Amino acid sequence: MKTSNAGGAVIDQPKLRQAVKPALDKTPASKPAAKQSKIYIDGKFYSEADAKVSVFDHGLLYGDGIFEGIRFYNGRVFRLEEHLERLWDSARSICLHVPMSQRAMGEALLETIRQNNLRNGYIRLIVTRGVGNLGLNPELCKTPSVIIITAQIALYPEPVYKNGLSLVTCATRRTNPSALNPAVKSLNYLNNVMARIEANQANADEGLMLNDEGNVAECTADNVFIIKRGQIFTPPITAGALRGITRSVVFEIAAETGIKVIEADITRHDVFVADEAFLTGTAAEIIPLVKADGRPIGTGKPGPITARMISRFREITRETGTPIYS
Numbered sequence: 001m002k003t004s005n006a007g008g009a010v011i012d013q014p015k016l017r018q019a020v021k022p023a024l025d026k027t028p029a030s031k032p033a034a035k036q037s038k039i040y041i042d043g044k045f046y047s048e049a050d051a052k053v054s055v056f057d058h059g060l061l062y063g064d065g066i067f068e069g070i071r072f073y074n075g076r077v078f079r080l081e082e083h084l085e086r087l088w089d090s091a092r093s094i095c096l097h098v099p100m101s102q103r104a105m106g107e108a109l110l111e112t113i114r115q116n117n118l119r120n121g122y123i124r125l126i127v128t129r130g131v132g133n134l135g136l137n138p139e140l141c142k143t144p145s146v147i148i149i150t151a152q153i154a155l156y157p158e159p160v161y162k163n164g165l166s167l168v169t170c171a172t173r174r175t176n177p178s179a180l181n182p183a184v185k186s187l188n189y190l191n192n193v194m195a196r197i198e199a200n201q202a203n204a205d206e207g208l209m210l211n212d213e214g215n216v217a218e219c220t221a222d223n224v225f226i227i228k229r230g231q232i233f234t235p236p237i238t239a240g241a242l243r244g245i246t247r248s249v250v251f252e253i254a255a256e257t258g259i260k261v262i263e264a265d266i267t268r269h270d271v272f273v274a275d276e277a278f279l280t281g282t283a284a285e286i287i288p289l290v291k292a293d294g295r296p297i298g299t300g301k302p303g304p305i306t307a308r309m310i311s312r313f314r315e316i317t318r319e320t321g322t323p324i325y326s
């Protein structure tokens with residue numbers, strides 16, 4: 001088994017406040033009165049109808065850009081610093097110069113939530129390569145665009161957290177890191193989308209993606225954990241997994257509770273014979289996995305370690321984070 005350590009970064013909670021001016025709201029008065037969100041694009045706020053990017057933006061033409069999905073709970077942004085760090089890592093990896101500092105990005109994000117008057121929700125933070133021509137050369141894209149969208153989402157209904165998810169193994173392999181490293185959270189998610197289509201066609205809740213060696217990499221939008229004889233296992237980042245922020249919280253909770261997390265190559269067989277399993281992701285949070293390729297995992301019901309993980313995770317999300325309205 002190949003093992004390595006994952007470290008969780010410490011959250012700094014910066015008190016950043018700086019005016020970001022809303023763009024003129026050009027929504028016609030005749031539009032339906034449904035509550036529309038305000039969307040940040042390059043320093044201004046737009047209504048949903050007016051939030052537009054160029055058809056020449058390479059984010060659209062080539063999936064050339066990066067993103068983060070971030071949650072905020074109870075008036076605080078969860079793990080803001082870690083998400084910004086990962087965004088910057090993605091940017092460096094694809095030679096994209098983010099046109100603002102991490103601090104200014106953090107403030108723009110907080111201001112977007114304030115503009116939308118939300119205390120709980122999800123944020124999509126996007127940096128595109130910007131406008132170029134129809135050729136793919138990124139050097140011709142002079143200014144990357146920054147887009148921030150808020151949403152009120154709950155990915156899975158509450159009963160799923162009690163009853164668990166099913167998954168199928170997808171024929172689509174996770175991108176080989178030497179072709180496009182899955183550690184880069186890029187706008188090009190077609191690899192994951194292809195796997196998601198397979199999961200949909202099989203009527204499963206999620207799709208398990210293997211790497212070129214046939215080991216488990218991750219799911220289409222979540223990291224994977226299995227539990228065997230009281231120990232927790234998860235694939236290493238080198239297996240083709242995103243360095244999930246929720247994944248790192250699981251490492252922290254496990255350390256608190258004295259359970260060992262081992263980063264190791266995992267096969268489908270290991271998933272089939274696990275005592276318990278769960279998935280992690282910003283949108284999904286920690287969610288039990290109870291069936292894989294038609295086989296019940298453990299008792300076929302969420303296990304006790306998973307339940308403890310979920311309840312501690314909920315405490316942490318309620319109690320920590322960067323204040324939005326202080």
Ligand code: PMP
Pocket residue numbers: 069192218219220221222223241242243244245246247280281282283
């Ligand atoms: N893997 C993939 C492919 C994802 O898209 C996500 C969601 N961002 C994750 C794992 C989980 O990462 P995180 O906990 O940071 O949301």
